[in-house]
Amino acid sequence: MLTIARRFSRAANCGNQIIIDFNNVDIVKNIQKREYDAIWNTVDSVRSDIKKTDLKKFKEAFGDDFHQALTFVENTDRLIAMNYHTIFRPLNNNPDPEKVVFRGKIWISGDVSGNKIDEIITKQSHEVGFSVGNHSIGHATNKTINSYKKTTGSANFLQKCFVSHYDFGDFCIPEHVNSDGIIIKNARDVPDKDILNYDAKIFKYERSKYVLGQLREDFGRVAYDENGEVVGFGRISTYPSGECCINPMYADNIDIARNILKDILEEMTLDSDKYWRLKLYSHDYSQESYGWIRPFLKTMTHRTEIYKLMCDHKQQGMDFSKVFSQFNPSNCPI
Structure with missing residues (x-):
């Protein structure tokens, strides 16, 4: 980049x-x-x-x-x-x-x-x-x-790969998000292996210290199903400027991603005096990577292409299907 x-x-x-x-x-x-x-x-x-x-x-x-x-x-x-x-x-x-x-x-x-x-x-x-x-x-x-x-x-x-910016004043917390069988926990309160084993399904390369550090800073969440299996994790990072960023949002399906975001926003509160805007990275592997955030917005969704993820070989170690938003693109491919 x-x-x-x-x-x-x-x-x-x-x-x-x-x-x-x-x-x-x-x-x-x-x-x-x-x-x-x-x-x-x-x-x-x-x-x-x-x-x-x-x-x-x-x-x-x-x-x-x-x-x-x-x-x-x-x-x-x-x-x-x-x-x-x-x-x-x-x-x-x-x-x-x-x-x-x-x-x-x-x-x-x-x-x-x-x-x-x-x-x-x-x-x-x-x-x-x-x-x-x-x-x-x-x-x-x-x-x-x-x-x-x-x-x-x-x-x-x-x-x-694309980026979207939404002012915090344009956010809302939807009353009804399908949460059947989904349990959300703070990333600081779960075992390391729960986070790392799920990450290893998506990005089959070593980055354990990085992932744990990111998920446990600011607002990180891990989602479980009724059997205690991890089905997603996500995080919103916050910066002194008031900008926030979803990095990452990994989930088995769109309902899980939305429940993670809802739980985080309920803790943060939609304080537009404290928080300026929210940045969201997305991709074109699946349409849901772009539209999943729609129930949280009072405005139209939009995005701008910022780069392409280039590769000189047949890549077999990454699963984009669970990536709704990626980690910091300066540090990781997804």
């Missing part, structure tokens, strides 16, 4: 135009306080959907399998590009024994001129295995598909 600063971030104003080449940049991969401060001050502080501690938490969750490469103007603290990759290792239930290399967020400052920055980022990706025929997967916009194809040798995509 590529973000160009001049379009999406005020970070475009951080300096004068500069022509970049391999001989006038410093590449930093061992991220310490200086680099985290640069990321926050240059990019993330103007975003409405991130907390200052998020990036460190992602690194702690994925450990050595989370690769960060920051590009600075040589001998300065001027950050001009970021490139993130995560290596996902297959679980025992995965029919595909190969690890995948996922390219998450790419950010390039709007004050960079020339094409060399693309070559620098491509080299960084190759160094972590994001390359032709190496089980590579990542998000690409319509403008960056050609660059993705050059890196991986493939322009195949698994699904289109």
Whole structure:
């Protein structure tokens, strides 16, 4: 997923135009306080959907399998590009024994001129295995598909991905949602294995620390059937800006997804002074990924395509049928 600063971030104003080449940049991969401060001050502080501690938490969750490469103007603290990759290792239930290399967020400052920055980022990706025929997967916009194809040798995509934003004032809590046989529990009150075993049915790669950390922060829920089997989980994350995000919503069917959301919203309350808007990611694998939220809205549903999930191999380790909304797309494919 590529973000160009001049379009999406005020970070475009951080300096004068500069022509970049391999001989006038410093590449930093061992991220310490200086680099985290640069990321926050240059990019993330103007975003409405991130907390200052998020990036460190992602690194702690994925450990050595989370690769960060920051590009600075040589001998300065001027950050001009970021490139993130995560290596996902297959679980025992995965029919595909190969690890995948996922390219998450790419950010390039709007004050960079020339094409060399693309070559620098491509080299960084190759160094972590994001390359032709190496089980590579990542998000690409319509403008960056050609660059993705050059890196991986493939322009195949698994699904289109979309985003919707709804003001909290446009939400309502429906009186009647079919809850027959559905039991909702707080994610903090359930065993780890209940969450992880369900996640492993959908995403057959190791990400246990990440999933547990996400579900137990802010407003996380786990759904059970009458036999005590997990049938879904979901979470709404909240940010200092007042923005909230459903990330993720996994469920066996639409009624379960709606019951999870209803339970969360009842705890949050629809306080439009406290909460600004709700972000929802969706995909085109199934129509329900888009329409499931309709009973909670006083306005029309809408969405905008933001990227395609690209893949250079036959992907067998992900089940999109239960994904109503995904995890943070900077960190996970679904």
